[in-house]
Amino acid sequence: MRGVLLAERFRIRNRLGAGGMGEVWSAQDERMKRAVAVKLVHALPRIDEAETQARFQREVQLTGRLSHQNIVTVHDWGEVPVRGHQTLYLVMELIPGVSLRQQLKESTPPWPIAVGWAAQIAQALHVAHGQGVVHRDIKPANVLLTPEGTAKVLDFGVAKFIGDTMSVHALTATGATLGSPPYMSPEQAEGVQEIDHRSDLYSLGCLLYEAVTGRPPFTGTSPVAVLRMHLDETPIEPRDLVKDLPEPLNDLIMSLLAKRPEARPLDAAAVHDTLSTLLIDHATRLPGGNLLDVVQLGHADSLAARVLKKSWQVWLRTRKDSEAKVEEAEALFAEADAYFEDTRAKAAQAAAKFEAHLAKRREQAKQADRDLATRQIVADQRLAEIETRAARLYAEAEESRADAERQAQRIVENARRQAEDIVAAANSEALQIRIDATREHTVRTSHSTKSTTNSPFGFELVRRGYDCGQVNDYITRLVAARDHALSQIAKLEELIAKLGQDGGRAADARRRVTDIIAEVHAREHRVAAPGFELVRRGYDRTQVDDYITRLIAARGRAQVRIADLARRIEERPSSPQM
Structure with a gap:
């Protein structure tokens, strides 16, 4: 067929396709000098060829009146012999x-x-x-x-x-x-x-x-x-x-x-x-x-065609870019695998450090038990010293001069009352120290076996909790403030003992009390109120709040004790000179 001049007008070129109705060829319209498509309709068994041709002509002419941007335009039709058979043909625009x-x-x-x-x-x-x-x-x-x-x-x-x-x-x-x-x-x-x-x-x-x-x-x-x-x-x-x-x-x-x-x-x-x-x-x-x-857009223009054109261009551009993105994704996956291996190694190192830190905390807990026993012994020794000092003050009052008998009697009564209060306070302080230390040891021991925490105080890590660094820093300062207050109690008690031995040093004792109170207040200002941030993985808020509440309460009791001892020193009259 290629090169054949169909109907002395259409020069057949290339075959474009074939289907159930016939074959389609590209051709050149020699008269109009334009490219066209020619459909050769398969020959059909005919009873009346003239009627068949008339029917074909009628349908083609009806179709030829259809003019629209989405319809292939029909230019001409006819019937010619092809391969020994009369064949109907249809000439259309080439798309x-x-x-x-x-x-x-x-x-x-x-x-x-x-x-x-x-x-x-x-x-x-x-x-x-x-x-x-x-x-x-x-x-x-x-x-x-x-x-x-x-x-x-x-x-x-x-x-x-x-x-x-x-x-x-x-x-x-x-x-x-x-x-x-x-x-x-x-x-x-x-x-x-x-x-x-x-x-x-x-x-x-x-x-x-x-x-x-x-x-x-x-x-x-x-x-x-x-x-x-x-x-x-x-x-x-x-x-x-x-x-x-x-x-x-x-x-x-x-x-x-x-x-x-x-x-x-x-x-x-x-x-x-x-x-x-x-x-x-x-x-x-x-x-x-x-x-x-x-x-x-105007009425004659197609809104759907405009949108389709834009979508078509986006689709083709996206399809061209997809191959490059696939390669990029594969490279990223390879990089992610390497990062995962590195992260896993770092996690193993962190786990080893955590185990070492956990062993250290266990040793610290044992040391806390030993410190508790030592504090009990010290408390008993202080109680014995206070009783001895009270007895000595009473004896000195009895031996005072007659003209100071009333004042000495008052001193003896005051000394007895102070001794009883100090003994009671010392017993209460020793009991509270044992309770706090036991509770702290229990909390640390109960949390030390959990693998879901990195907290030195035994807090669990949860999905949304307090920032670990802020909590550790604040609690460390709070514990230091509590321990400092306890050490100041010991100093004040030592001052009371010395006042019992030498009443003339009351003024120096009061000056030292003033210095101690000022130092306690200064440390109090350095322990700011907590304002922890909530992070994606942090300490359990309930555990942290409960632990801080108990530390603040212990520190408060120590401060109340310091204020009471300071008040007694301030109110204590100077002992008569022997």
Whole structure:
């Protein structure tokens, strides 16, 4: 065929494809000097060739009046001998691009692009149906896509001519059917002759279903089985196959696939309106989109085509970038693996350090037990010293001069009362020290065996807790303040003992008391109130709050004791000179 001059006008060039209706070739119109596409319709058994040719002419002329940007324009027709047979031919505009069937075989596009294609096909059907033309074979193979993303429907009229011819010659009785089973309406599957535009809407629903999900609504082992499914079965809803598919799009597809024609949308214009609304809603949510520029398009321009063109360009650009991003992702995965190995090694080192720290804390707990026993011995010694000093003061008062007998008696009574108070306070202090130390040892021991904490005070680490560094720092300062207060108690008690031995040193003792109180207050100001930050992984807040409350209470008791001892020293009169 290549190089043949068809009808003394069309120079055949390259074969573009072949299908159930015939072959398509590219050609040069020698008269008009333009590139065209020539479809050679397969020869059919004819009873009346003149009637067949008239029917073909009638359908082609009707189709030739269809003029729309989404319909392939028909230029001419005729009948010529090809390979020894009279063959009908159809001359159409040559469209650069690929068929929708080929595009869907390569990949399933995002739903907005599929909706854009379907909206353009619906526009073509609306124009054709308005002229009384029903396509009868809407399928991906009969839709061409230009490089700009424009969809063009071809074979208007040809499908009806083939169907009428097959019906005239009773070919359906031998198993031949018009159309493609995956896209045929139920009324076509039943062999109804008088079908209307709603059959095209059903086929459009099958096409849109496949463009969105990647598969036709019905598939089977044979064409007859598929036709039976169109008649009797309900397809799986697209939203069950495609994640995040808009609900209105799912509902539109299912309504197009209704078994009864009257249950489908009213016409192709209604379908186009729904699809355009979906595209506009999607465009308003795209970053950087200017909806005002879009809606100012003229009536003759296609809003769906503009949106489709933009979506098509984004899709192609994204697909080109994907390979580079995959390589980048693989490199990042390799880097992440190396980082994971390094992190795991660091975690092992941290675990070893933690075990060493835990052993150290256990040793500190044992030392605390030893310190507790030592404090008990010291408390007993101080009690004995206080009793001895009280007895000596009483004896000295008895031996005082007669003129100071009343004052000495008062001193003796004061000394006895102070001794009793000091003994009681010392016993209470010793008991409280034992309780605090035992409680602290118990808390540290109970938490030392838990592997979920790095706290030197035994706090658990939780998902959302106090910042570990802030808590450790604050508690360390609080413990130091408490221990310092306890040491000041010892100093004050030592002063009281010396006052009992030498009343003349009362003024020096009061000065030392003033210095001690000032130092305690200075340390108090350095222990600020806690204001811990909450972090993703930190100490359990309840444990920290309870521990700090007990430390503050212990420090408070020590401060109360210091104030009481200071008050007694201030109120103590000087002993009479011996």
